[in-house]
Amino acid sequence: MEENHLFPVFFKLEQLHVLVVGGGNIGHEKVSAMLQNCPGAHISVVATRFNEELEVMAKQYNDVELIRKPFSCGDLFGKQLVIAATNDKDLNYTVWEKAKASKVLINVADTPALCDFYLGSVVTKGNLKIAISTNGKSPTMAKRIKQILQESIPDGVNELLDNLHRLRDRLKGDFAAKVKQLNEITAGLVEEDKK
Ligand SMILES: C[C@@]1(CC(=O)O)C2=NC(=C\c3[nH]c(c(CCC(=O)O)c3CC(=O)O)Cc3[nH]c(c(CC(=O)O)c3CCC(=O)O)/C=C3\N/C(=C\2)[C@@H](CCC(=O)O)[C@]3(C)CC(=O)O)/[C@H]1CCC(=O)O
Numbered sequence: 549m550e551e552n553h554l555f556p557v558f559f560k561l562e563q564l565h566v567l568v569v570g571g572g573n574i575g576h577e578k579v580s581a582m583l584q585n586c587p588g589a590h591i592s593v594v595a596t597r598f599n600e601e602l603e604v605m606a607k608q609y610n611d612v613e614l615i616r617k618p619f620s621c622g623d624l625f626g627k628q629l630v631i632a633a634t635n636d637k638d639l640n641y642t643v644w645e646k647a648k649a650s651k652v653l654i655n656v657a658d659t660p661a662l663c664d665f666y667l668g669s670v671v672t673k674g675n676l677k678i679a680i681s682t683n684g685k686s687p688t689m690a691k692r693i694k695q696i697l698q699e700s701i702p703d704g705v706n707e708l709l710d711n712l713h714r715l716r717d718r719l720k721g722d723f724a725a726k727v728k729q730l731n732e733i734t735a736g737l738v739e740e741d742k743k
């Protein structure tokens with residue numbers, strides 16, 4: 549079977565500065581995805597025109613700025629991540645070239661082959677977060693799996709997480725002893741599978 553070789557990580561977007569080039573439907577979708585996960589995300593959007601929903605959204609977040617102008621190389625200055633989401637493939641390629649030259653990680657929304665990273669479909673229950681990828685094969689399938697998991701994972705999972713966190717803080721002993729105790733305490737959660 550073909551395998552997905554993407555390596556998932558969870559970024560702290562309050563500590564990074566993201567540049568989004570393009571403020572249309574897709575620019576709005578990507579900014580919205582980042583803010584849903586991280587309301588404190590630090591995002592600059594450069595575009596010649598902005599979709600109205602994006603303009604309304606940006607006003608509600610202190611760390612999102614919309615800059616109405618054509619893209620230029622200097623926009624990359626001080627950014628750690630870039631999303632190129634214009635409707636101009638050649639321009640998206642230019643943004644990719646500039647990002648590579650500046651060693652900034654980039655997602656090119658219309659060209660998966662040029663992406664250093666993909667955005668995932670995200671399930672959230674309190675502190676629990678699950679990111680889904682189909683290796684770029686079908687974002688629609690990722691969205692549907694997200695919906696299934698969102699409904700099937702009970703909301704109480706966050707209380708369980710809080711309890712385990714408190715327990716983790718109270719456990720004594722070295723690392724190996726703590727791992728042993730935590731495994732024993734949680735074994736009951738997966739007991740059904742062993743039968
Ligand atoms: C998960 C999600 C995250 C997000 O964007 O927040 C996401 N796309 C979402 C939705 C979505 N995107 C598209 C549709 C239309 C139906 C369809 O095509 O299925 C829908 C469905 C909808 O909107 O209902 C079209 C589309 N997407 C890409 C291309 C370009 C291409 O493939 O060439 C085209 C064709 C453009 C065209 O035809 O013009 C590319 C990418 N989209 C990815 C992520 C990355 C791969 C993720 C993975 O590994 O699965 C990747 C590779 C790069 C990236 O964008 O990071 C978000 C889920 C929302 C949710 O969770 O609710």
Ligand SMILES: NC(=O)c1ccc[n+]([C@@H]2O[C@H](COP(=O)([O-])OP(=O)(O)OC[C@H]3O[C@@H](n4cnc5c(N)ncnc54)[C@H](O)[C@@H]3O)[C@@H](O)[C@H]2O)c1
Nearest residue numbers: 570571572573574575595596597618619633634635657658
């Ligand atoms: N990755 C995904 O999930 C996904 C999904 C659907 C579509 N797409 C692709 O994303 C691309 C964008 O689609 P859209 O619907 O957002 O288009 P759109 O027409 O709504 O928006 C295009 C944006 O690009 C900006 N732009 C154009 N030239 C510019 C320049 N020189 N400098 C700065 N900004 C400039 C415009 O001002 C506008 O904000 C399309 O190529 C589409 O194929 C990607």
